[in-house]
Structures are given as C-alpha cells and as structure tokens.
Amino acid sequence: MQITSLQLGVDIATSLAILASAITFLINQRLKNRETKRRQLDESVRAVTVNEFQAALGTLSTLYIKQIVVQASPLHNATSRGTEKLSAMLENRPEYLDTLKQSLKNTSNNISDFFHTICAYNYQITPLLDSIEDGQKQITEFREGLAQLMHSYNHLNASHMALLDEVCTLATYCHEHPIESADQDVLRQMVLSILTDTDYRQWVDSFIPAGKEDLYWQHISQKDFGEHASLLSQVHTNLLQHFYTEPNLMKAQVLGIAYHATSQARQHCKDFLIKMSALNYWLIRKGGSDETLEDVIARYRSPDVFAATTEIR
Incomplete structure (x- = not known):
C-alpha cells in the first residue's frame, strides 16, 4: 500500500495533536495537584491557626472574667451608688475602705497581667494570621485592638493608688489632729504633696477656682507662683477645709x-x-456569607451577642 505525502502529513498532525493534548493534560493535572496541595496546606495551616487562636482566646477570656471582672466587683458595687452614698458607707463602715483599696490594687495589677499576656501572644498570633491566605486584614484588626488596649493601659498608672494612699494618710492626720493643735509644717507638707503632683490634676482641679486651672498648673511647673501666691494659698485652704x-x-x-x-x-x-472572637469566627467560617470582618465585629459588639457597652462580663 502506497502512503501518500498527504496521508503522512495528516498522521503526523494527528500524532502531534494527541501528543499536545497529552502534554496539556499532564501540565493541567500537575497544576491541579499543586493547587490541591496548596489548598490542603492552607487548610492545615488554618486549622493550626484556629487551634492556637482559640487557646489564646480561652486563656484571655478566663483571665478577664476571673481576674479582672470578679476582682473589680467590690469597687464597682460601691462606686456605682454615687459619691455621696459611698461617702456615707465609708462613714458607717470605715473598715470597708481596705476592701475597696485591695479591689483597686488587684484589678489594676490584673489588667496589667492581661495586657502583658496579649503582648506575649502577639509574637505567636501575628505569624499564624500571616500564614493564611488574606491574613493581612486579620493582622490589621488584631494590631488595632492591641494599640487601643495599649493606649488604655498607658493611662492606667499607679497614680490613682498613690493619690488614694495620700488622701487616706491626710484624712487620718486631720482626724487625729485638730487644726488648732496640728503641726502646721507637717500639715502643709502633706497638703502640698497632693496639690503639686501633676498626676493628681484631675482631682486637684476641683479645688481650684473655676477658670484658673491652667494658670495654677503653669505656676506649679515653674515652681513659682510669683504675684499669684494667693492662688496657691486659696487652693491649699480649700482642700484642707x-x-x-x-x-x-x-x-x-x-x-x-x-x-x-x-x-x-x-x-x-x-x-x-x-x-479576638470575631477573628476566630472569621478563621473557621465557611463560604457563602457576604459579611466583612468589620460586619462581624459590629455584630459581636451588639446587645444580641456580647453587649460590648451594656454588660461587663
């Protein structure tokens, strides 16, 4: 049988087409396998991330409820009655002051522990979030929350406890020493220790004549009242009374x-x-939802879920 050049050309073309199809199939199969492995790896990493994230969330939740909310309860219950009623309670039950001071101290220390625990988790959680697809959004939200907490923590310093100690010491001295027989130098030193401390400004301002607060603290920073010496004397007398x-x-x-x-x-x-809870949901959720991460956070803050602004726990 004689093979024409036309038949030979067709056979070669067919063979090349089959070969090309086979090569294409192999390439696509390899790409598909790679994609499958990539998805499996991403799901595996996501599973590890979820486990680590939930462990951190469990630790922080326990610390928040047992060490912050519970410890703050005595102080919360007492101050929620209002200043006048709290004053009356201290008058009738002076020993309860020690309970409130301990509540304040414990709460402050535990908030400090909470913050430092989160800072430690930062080095664990950030790379975990970064390892999953589109993890940058979660990292941004996590770091924004951490920054907000850091700002709050920096404003929660030891000055409140220090002021309370000085106020209690001065109150005891005044109770034990009538003003006529008190050592005026000792009394003046104790009063000035409070009036000249800028950390106490929020409270001291209530004893300064209205509109002269900035002038007063300007002279405090200069350590000289000059022609406004009467202002310091007025504030001193007001506080002591x-x-x-x-x-x-x-x-x-x-x-x-x-x-x-x-x-x-x-x-x-x-x-x-x-x-953190919203991020946890974002990690474990399945497709089919149009909710953004911001939507989830807003929903979790609502009264229907965690009631961010109306419930303490």
Whole structure:
C-alpha cells in the first residue's frame, strides 16, 4: 500500500495533536495537584491557626472574667451608688475602705497581667494570621485592638493608688489632729504633696477656682507662683477645709476617679476579646456569607451577642 505525502502529513498532525493534548493534560493535572496541595496546606495551616487562636482566646477570656471582672466587683458595687452614698458607707463602715483599696490594687495589677499576656501572644498570633491566605486584614484588626488596649493601659498608672494612699494618710492626720493643735509644717507638707503632683490634676482641679486651672498648673511647673501666691494659698485652704469637714467624701471622690479609669481599661479589655472572637469566627467560617470582618465585629459588639457597652462580663 502506497502512503501518500498527504496521508503522512495528516498522521503526523494527528500524532502531534494527541501528543499536545497529552502534554496539556499532564501540565493541567500537575497544576491541579499543586493547587490541591496548596489548598490542603492552607487548610492545615488554618486549622493550626484556629487551634492556637482559640487557646489564646480561652486563656484571655478566663483571665478577664476571673481576674479582672470578679476582682473589680467590690469597687464597682460601691462606686456605682454615687459619691455621696459611698461617702456615707465609708462613714458607717470605715473598715470597708481596705476592701475597696485591695479591689483597686488587684484589678489594676490584673489588667496589667492581661495586657502583658496579649503582648506575649502577639509574637505567636501575628505569624499564624500571616500564614493564611488574606491574613493581612486579620493582622490589621488584631494590631488595632492591641494599640487601643495599649493606649488604655498607658493611662492606667499607679497614680490613682498613690493619690488614694495620700488622701487616706491626710484624712487620718486631720482626724487625729485638730487644726488648732496640728503641726502646721507637717500639715502643709502633706497638703502640698497632693496639690503639686501633676498626676493628681484631675482631682486637684476641683479645688481650684473655676477658670484658673491652667494658670495654677503653669505656676506649679515653674515652681513659682510669683504675684499669684494667693492662688496657691486659696487652693491649699480649700482642700484642707474639705479634709477637716468631709474626709470620707474626699476618699469617695478619689475612689470614683480610680474606678472610672480601671473601668475604661476593663472596657478595652472586653473590646479586645470581642475582636479576638470575631477573628476566630472569621478563621473557621465557611463560604457563602457576604459579611466583612468589620460586619462581624459590629455584630459581636451588639446587645444580641456580647453587649460590648451594656454588660461587663
């Protein structure tokens, strides 16, 4: 049988087509296998991330409830009654002041522990989030929550506890030493220790004549009142009169200010946990939802879920 050049050309073309098809199939199969392996790896990494994330969330949640919320309860219950009622309670139950001071100290220390625990987890959680597909969004949200908590933590310093100690010491001295027989140098030194400390400004401002607060602190920073020496004397007298007439009110005011600061820090701790919970959901959720990460956070903050602004726990 004679093979024409036309038949030979067709056979070669057919063979090449079959070969090309086979090569294409092999390439596509290899790409598909690679994609499958990549997805499997991503799912495996995601599973590890979820486990690590949930472990961190469990630790932080326990720390928040047992060490922050519970420890703050005595101070919260006392200050929520208002300054006047708290003052009356301290008048009738002076021993309860020690309970409130311990509550404040424990809460502040535990918020500090909470913050430092998160900072430690930062080096664990960030690379885990970074290892999954589109993890940068989760990292951004995590770091924003951490930055907010850091800002709150930096404003929660030891000054409230220090002021409370000084107020209690001065109140005790005034109670034991009538102003007529008190050592005026000792009394003046104790009062000035409070009036000249810029960390105490929020409370001291209430004893300064309205509109002269900035002028007062300007002279404090200059350590010289010059022609406004009478202003310092006026503030000194105003503060001292309150300590001799309303010592428990002074303590109640400082306790209220201290609790407000710790309450704000506690709120930011809860906000951070809510963001962590939203990130956790984002990691384990399945497709088919149009919710963005921001939508999930907003939903979790609502009264229907974690009630960010209306519930403490």
